[in-house]
Amino acid sequence: MRTRLMFGLFLCGVLGLLLTLSACGDKDSEEAPRQTMQDVIRIGFPIPLTGDIPDVGESTRNAAEMIRKQVNDAGGLEVGGAIYQLQFIYDDNESKAESAVSATTKLITVDEVLAIIGPQASKQAVPAGGVADNYKTPMISPWSTNPNTTLNRPYVFRGCFLDPFQGPVAANFVTEEFGATKAAVLYDIASDYPKGLAEYFRKAFEDIHGPGSVVAFETFTTRDVDFSAQLTNILRANPDVLFVPQYYNEVPLIVRQANSLGWNKPFMGSDSWGSGDLMGLCGDACQGHFFSTHYAAAGATGATKDFIDGYQAAYGKTPDDVAALTWDSVNIMLQAIRDTGGLSGNLSRDRDAVKNALGAIKDFDGITGKMTFTPDGDPIKCAVVVQIDQEGQFSFFKSVCP
Amino acid sequence: MHHSESTAIHPRGTLDFIRRFFANIPLLGWLAGALAAVILEQAVGTSLAHALGLPRIPVLFGFLIFLKQPALIPGALGYVLVSNILPVCIVAKIGAPLFNLLSRSLFRMPIVVTAVVHLAILYAIFHIWTDVSAYRLIMLKLMLISILLTLSLNVINGYMGEFSCSHPGFMALGAYAASLFTVGLFVNDRLFGEALLVSDFAVIFFPLGLIFAGLVSALGALIIAIPSFKTRGDYLAIISLAFTFIVKSFLENLEFLGGPRGLSGQPDWSSLPMVFIIVVLGVWIINNFVTSTMGKALNAVRDDEIAAEAMTVNTRKTKIIAFMFSAFWAGVAGGLFAHVIRFVNPSTFGIQKLAEVLAMVYFGGLNSVYGSIVGAVSISLLGEALRPLEILKWIIIPLLLILVMIFRPRGLISFKEFNIEKLLKPRG
Numbered sequence: 001m002r003t004r005l006m007f008g009l010f011l012c013g014v015l016g017l018l019l020t021l022s023a024c025g026d027k028d029s030e031e032a033p034r035q036t037m038q039d040v041i042r043i044g045f046p047i048p049l050t051g052d053i054p055d056v057g058e059s060t061r062n063a064a065e066m067i068r069k070q071v072n073d074a075g076g077l078e079v080g081g082a083i084y085q086l087q088f089i090y091d092d093n094e095s096k097a098e099s100a101v102s103a104t105t106k107l108i109t110v111d112e113v114l115a116i117i118g119p120q121a122s123k124q125a126v127p128a129g130g131v132a133d134n135y136k137t138p139m140i141s142p143w144s145t146n147p148n149t150t151l152n153r154p155y156v157f158r159g160c161f162l163d164p165f166q167g168p169v170a171a172n173f174v175t176e177e178f179g180a181t182k183a184a185v186l187y188d189i190a191s192d193y194p195k196g197l198a199e200y201f202r203k204a205f206e207d208i209h210g211p212g213s214v215v216a217f218e219t220f221t222t223r224d225v226d227f228s229a230q231l232t233n234i235l236r237a238n239p240d241v242l243f244v245p246q247y248y249n250e251v252p253l254i255v256r257q258a259n260s261l262g263w264n265k266p267f268m269g270s271d272s273w274g275s276g277d278l279m280g281l282c283g284d285a286c287q288g289h290f291f292s293t294h295y296a297a298a299g300a301t302g303a304t305k306d307f308i309d310g311y312q313a314a315y316g317k318t319p320d321d322v323a324a325l326t327w328d329s330v331n332i333m334l335q336a337i338r339d340t341g342g343l344s345g346n347l348s349r350d351r352d353a354v355k356n357a358l359g360a361i362k363d364f365d366g367i368t369g370k371m372t373f374t375p376d377g378d379p380i381k382c383a384v385v386v387q388i389d390q391e392g393q394f395s396f397f398k399s400v401c402p
Numbered sequence: 403m404h405h406s407e408s409t410a411i412h413p414r415g416t417l418d419f420i421r422r423f424f425a426n427i428p429l430l431g432w433l434a435g436a437l438a439a440v441i442l443e444q445a446v447g448t449s450l451a452h453a454l455g456l457p458r459i460p461v462l463f464g465f466l467i468f469l470k471q472p473a474l475i476p477g478a479l480g481y482v483l484v485s486n487i488l489p490v491c492i493v494a495k496i497g498a499p500l501f502n503l504l505s506r507s508l509f510r511m512p513i514v515v516t517a518v519v520h521l522a523i524l525y526a527i528f529h530i531w532t533d534v535s536a537y538r539l540i541m542l543k544l545m546l547i548s549i550l551l552t553l554s555l556n557v558i559n560g561y562m563g564e565f566s567c568s569h570p571g572f573m574a575l576g577a578y579a580a581s582l583f584t585v586g587l588f589v590n591d592r593l594f595g596e597a598l599l600v601s602d603f604a605v606i607f608f609p610l611g612l613i614f615a616g617l618v619s620a621l622g623a624l625i626i627a628i629p630s631f632k633t634r635g636d637y638l639a640i641i642s643l644a645f646t647f648i649v650k651s652f653l654e655n656l657e658f659l660g661g662p663r664g665l666s667g668q669p670d671w672s673s674l675p676m677v678f679i680i681v682v683l684g685v686w687i688i689n690n691f692v693t694s695t696m697g698k699a700l701n702a703v704r705d706d707e708i709a710a711e712a713m714t715v716n717t718r719k720t721k722i723i724a725f726m727f728s729a730f731w732a733g734v735a736g737g738l739f740a741h742v743i744r745f746v747n748p749s750t751f752g753i754q755k756l757a758e759v760l761a762m763v764y765f766g767g768l769n770s771v772y773g774s775i776v777g778a779v780s781i782s783l784l785g786e787a788l789r790p791l792e793i794l795k796w797i798i799i800p801l802l803l804i805l806v807m808i809f810r811p812r813g814l815i816s817f818k819e820f821n822i823e824k825l826l827k828p829r830g
Contacts, residue, residue, distance in 0.1 A: 049792045051754075092792050097750050101743050102540050102786065109536040110461050126666050127745035135536075148666045190654045190749070192662040221651070222749075 041077060041084045041337065043330070044091065044107030046128055047118045051095025056120050056143070056275070056322050062315050063323040064088050064117065066307075067330050077334060080342020086334075089113060093124050100124035104131045104139075112347055115139065115333050115354055120322060122146035122192055129156040136348060138355040140333055142325035145193055150377035155355050157377040159329035159368075160294060161402075163193075166270060167200025169292050169383045169400045170243060171208060174268050177290070180240035181209050184216035186230055186254060187245055191222055197245040197270055215239050231258050245270040252282035259285060266290065271383075275320040279392040286388050290397065294321045294368040296386045298393035304367040321368075328366035335361060369399075426830035427494045430508070431501035433523040435494035440530040443485045447534060454480050461535045465787035498830070505828035516826050525678055532674060543672060543742050545782045546681040547735050552762040553688050553774040554731035559760075560768035560816075561692050562724050563704030564634065568626060568642035569732050569759055571649035572619040574751035576733025577740035578653060580615035581665050584608070584741070589667055608671040612680065612737045619733025620726040622649070627722045634707075646756065653748040664747025672741035680738060684731050689771050689820050691727060700724050701769075761799075765806055767813030771820035777813065 045064060049057040068086045076083040089111050093100040100119050107113050108131070116132050116139035119125045125144035132139035133153040141149055142159035150156045174180045183205050187198040202214045215237035218230035231254075234242060244254055244267055251273055258267075269291030278286065297308055297318050307327055311319040319327075336357035337343075343350045364371045371379040382401040386394040443450075447459045454477040460467050463486065464478035494501075508516045532539040551573065558566040585591050588607070622645075630641040654662045691697055699720045702710035711717050740746045758781070766777020781799070788795040806814060 050796060054793075092789050092795075094789070096754070097743050097745055097747070098544055098739070099789070102537065102544065103789070105540045106461075106466075106537045110458070110466070112458075123664065123745075123747050123749060126664065126747075127743050130666070130744050146663055148663070190651070190662055192664070192747070195662055 039076075039082070039084055040087050041079075041343075042087045042089060042111060042113040043333065044089045044104070044111060044113035044116045045118045046091050046093045046100055046103040046107060046116065046124070047120060048095040048124065049090065049092040051093075053095055053121060055320075057092070059275075059320055059323040060118060060120060060142070060326045061090055062311065063319065063326040064090075064330055066310060066314060067327065067334075071334070077337065079338055079340065082342065084343075093119050093128070095121065095124065097123055097127045100128040101131055104128040105135075108132065108135045108137050113137070114337070114343075114347070114350060117142065117326065117329050117333060120144065122149060125149045125158075129153055132156055136355075137351050138333070138336070138358055140329040140358075142329040143322055145196065153377065155351075157358055157373055157379075159325045159332070159371075159379065160271075161381055161383060162378055163196045163200045165402055166292055166383060167197055167202075168204035169385070170201050170268055170270065171204035173290070173292065173385050173398070173400065174241045174243070174266075175205075175208055178241050178266055182213055182215045182237070182239045183241050183243055184218070184234040184237060184239035185214060185243045185245075186216075186218045186220070186227065186234060188222050188224075188250070189219040193272065194245045194247075194270075198243070201243050201245070225253055227254055227257050228261065231261050231263070234258075235261055235263060239265075241266050241268055243268045245272065247272045248275055248278040249281065251278060252285065255282060255285045255289070268292075271321055274386075274394060275322055279388070287390060287392065288388060290385055290387050292383050292385050292400070293394070294384065295324050296384050296394055296396035298386075298389065298391075298395040300367075300396075303365075307367050324368050328364075328368050328371065331366065332358070332361060332364050332371065335364060424491075424495065426502070427498045428501055428505040428829045429520060429826055430505045430523075430828075431494040431498055432490065433520060433527065434497060434501060435490035435492075436527045437523055437530075438493040439486055439489035440527050442489050444530055444534060447485060450485055451477075451481055454478075454484075456481060459534055461537050462541075462787055466790060469788070469790045502828045502830050505826070509826070509828060513823060513826075517822060520826060521682060525675070528674065528678065539674060540742070541782075541786050543674060543677050544739075545779060546677050547738050547742065548759070548762060548782050549775055549778040550681045550684045550731055550738075551735040551759055552766065552778040553685060553771060554728045554735065555759055555763050556766075556768065556770070556774045557688060557692065557700075557724055557728040557731075559763055560770065560773075561697060561700045561704065562721065564721075565636075565639040566642045566725075566728075567639055567756055567760075568623075568645040568729075570751040570753075570755040571642075571646040572622060572729040572732035573736035573739065573755065574649050574653060574746075574748065575619045575622045576612075576615035576736030577746045577751070578659060578665065578736075579618035579733065580611045580737030581668050581740045581746055582659070583611035583614050584669055584671065585665065585667055588669055591667055604669065604671045605676075608676060608741070609680070612734045615737035616730035616733040619729040619736070623726045623729030624722065627725045631718065631721055631725075643756075646751070646753075650748045650752060660747070662748060664745055664750075666745040668741045668744045668746075670741070670744065672738050677738055677742070680734065684734060685771065685775075688727075688731060689822075692771070693819065696720065696723065761803055764813050765803055767810075767816030767818070770813070770816050770818045772818050773813050773815040776815055780814075 045060060047057040047060045048054060068088050071077050071086050076085045089107060091103040091107055093103045104116060107116060116137055118141060119128050120143040122144040125141040126146055126148045129139060129149045133155045136155055138155050140157045140159055144158055145160060145163050150158055174183060185198045185202060187194040189195055202217060206213055216234040216239060218233055220227060220230060244251060246254065251269065255267060267289040269289065271293040273291040274293045295304060300308055308319060311323060336354050339357035340353040359373055362372050369381040371381045373379055380402055382399050384396060385398040385400065387397045389395045451459045456474055456477045460478050460481055464482045467474050467478040508519060528542060532542055555569050558564055626645045630638055633641065653659060659665055699715045702715055703717050703720055707717055762777040762781045763774065765781055767773025784799060788798060
């Protein structure tokens, strides 16, 4: 009896806590009181705000909020003579495929958004892309590199270049800059992005230097922290360069361990180096190495500099590639909405018009380069190779276009 | 303190009154009430929502509005009251004599007929409820699948009393096997080439694919059961956890199944009637299994293996059969899951999935079909409803779990038999 009573009390307490917390939440609804359907454009963001990669969700939200504030402070978005306020709805996909599906379904059918930006990681973007295409809603995934995200899905686009492009960029770069004839690769076999990129790199490198020129192709599994066995094999094979298409949390461990085993030749990385706090974790050990990415933050000019300065002022850190790609994806979506020449208010007709406008955009001038979508919804854009300089900044080294 | 005690005791009186007030309503009455409510919502829901100042029908009993738009809370509460709670209660209470009459005449027929009539009404409720919003549909499908998954894990962790961590592995095997079956045979795909068969007979072929999925999982269970059932307790838990990792690594290294990239392009065959029928079938068969002689033998093995052996129970055979049986249904659930999401990749079936399904089992209650249903429904409903809270969700749900573990260490409804006759009988 007593325990039941206590249990009931506790439940009430938890519920009360929940309601109090929620009541002091949401800034959006306070800033923008309810508006009629006509003068608001809603865009949905099914992004990973919790789970494995909350940093990615945070960067996405930061970049998107910057755009929303900018546009709304300037009065709104003008489409075909009418002015619209932007309303961005962020929904947590928990880094899970099933939550990405339900979040995207909710955004499309309940919140009735005009378009979707996100999800970021492929394991959420592939199933969410299926949902968006099913409901004929235009979607741009800024960061997903899995070909299946956009394959045979006319409504789904992406904001980044694909691995079949980045792999050869890295292979050509190490050949030209380091004169490498033998390369080694170390990658995580359990994660789709590093694995795909490692394979494309090997193919491109062996096309240049002949079969067997990738002298070591070593693997590990997500969350491994000791790479000495693989690195010993790599050192024994004596390559000219080590290609590591890994994330910012693994790269410092690999670089330090390789150095302590006596590795003194260059590392080549991929765009995953640029996200998160690479330099905070790596310190001086990563200086001097190169990686291919979407844009270079150090020494940027023009619109890119404005973006970086604004982001730094608002959030106190340098925007990573996720933030930059989100920025471009949102802007290209807004461009497509403007290009429709006016919204009818009929959601399915407007979504169709936005999709067609997205496909028709030529040479969109983004901060990560000029973008034009192929009929598959993948962008044709240039990659940038950056070097980590003495100050730990990622400084522009070279631009490589398809 | 004094204040809260007195207010807490007072509602108990009200609660008792409410319980007595609704005591004479049979399950049929509640179902009829719910049916009336969803029909009402479908007919006038939108205009009612507009009248209450809401932009659209609150899809999840107003939860999303409570958390995101405090200004609309009164409207949402009003909506939930007018369109959900009141119709159910009024129809059920006013119609009680009629429904009891119907219930009595139904009850004279074989129990299967009675059950099927109730299930048909339940399906109608689901169908109309999800008709209003596609979001409800996806949520309901995932919820039904998690019921099947939770119940199948309960067979091992509850009825057999072992702590098994291999369920994500079984689910993965099932998901991949069913996907292989459907994508390989019925879809033009990059990995497997042209479709071999035309897919006009989804109703026939999909259950076949699910049975295939279940059999593959059961085979996996046999492979792990042979070495691991020489151990008990913690050791079995560790071996079964290892199995989950083995399956994940295995799938990551299988190039023809897409490796870590996963497999997509499953046909959209997990429709609501399909999921509903399979899950109902699963619950019915599992319930029969655990109440059969085999189920009792399982309980005996859990309580004292040596005593059970002495009482002529073949403990090894019993355990292996139960394990394979449980894996079979986990595989079926995995197959359904893969065709709802229409994408599978190995990393979905990791520790997080394990934590989720274990939470559902222990929250709902061990050794109980009711418990599994309650656990799966409440955790998936809460998980979805609290998702807008982002990080706070991961504090609130574990906190609830801790509270349940403190006050009801075996879960909310544990060791309670699922008695269909008692559930469906007329009340007055």
